[in-house]
Amino acid sequence: MTRHLLPLALAAAIAFPAVAGAADTQPPPRIVVSGEGQATVAPDLALLTLSVMREAKTARAALDANNDAMAAVIAAMKSSGIKDRDLQTAGIQINPRYNYTNKPDGSQEAELIAYQVTNTLSVRVRDVDKTGEILDKAVSLGVNQGGGITFxxxxxxxxxxxxxxxxxxxxxxxxxxxxxAAGVSIGRVLEITDQNVPPPPMPINAKAFDVQGGSVPVQAGENSYTVQVTVTFELK
Structure with missing residues (x-):
């Protein structure tokens, strides 16, 4: 019996329809666009950073003086309705302070003058209208270094x-x-991705406050939240 071998050219032609079928599965025409939306809302939370600095000849004396002042500040916060969960110590620093004098040989001589202790307290004020009153109390009771407010x-x-x-x-x-404009129409949505852009904080420098009598005037303004999306549509 005679066997017949299939020519190579014919074998390639027979395999071709599978390749053509793969081409039929190509994704349909599509369009990708971006969109942006913005919404505003009044702040309902004020974040305060309050620092107390005390200085004394020894580190122990400076720390004791600072402890007394910060204890009074914390007590004032609680009496104004601030809960324990909204009070957090952000840091305590103990630093020596030196006085430098120039010597005849051009070098400097360092003399220890005092120790400075700084205690920083983070406060969340949930009643924004009380922010000025609370800040005024804090300064009156011992807060004496810069901090800030973020709404x-x-x-x-x-x-x-x-x-x-x-x-x-x-x-x-x-x-x-x-x-x-292109003479086509959009079909179903194929994909959506979004990105939430947080609003920039609205800080107020505590050093700029006028604390001479009365509550500190504070304006909370409003926060703007922005969302950006990318949407892919099918074209018909």
Whole structure:
């Protein structure tokens, strides 16, 4: 019996339809657009950084003086309605202070003058309207170094959701405009990615406060939350 071998050229032609079938699975035309949405809300939380610095001849004396002053500040915070969970020590520093004098040979002689102890307290004020009053009490009772205030929101989820909806609507509007200009129409959504952009903090330098009588005037303003999305649409 005679066996017939298939020519190589014919073998290649028979395999070709599989390659053509793979080409049929290529993704449909698509368009990728970005959108941005923004929503604002009044702050409901003030973050304070308060520091007490005391100086004395010895580190022990400076620490004791600082402890007394900070204890009074903490007591004032609690009497104003600040809970224990919203009071946190942010750091304690003990530093020697020297006086330097020039010697005839050009060198310097260091003389220990005192020790400085600085205790820093972080405070969360949940009643923003009391921020000025609380700051005024703190300064009156011993806070004597720069700190700051940052106004933020305890739970901005609802505001971020509003911004996210606006971002998606913005992306869809852009996609329709581009598709119409190109003579096509958009189809189903293939992919959505989003990025939540936190609002920049609104710090206020505590050194700038006028603490001569009365509560410190404080304006909380509002926070703006921005969401950016990237949406991929199918084109029809």
């Amino acid at each position: 933020t929101n305890d739970n901005p989820a609802a505001t971020v959701t509003e911004a996210r909806k606006k971002a998606v609507a913005d992306a869809m509007a852009k996609a329709r405009t581009l598709a119409e």
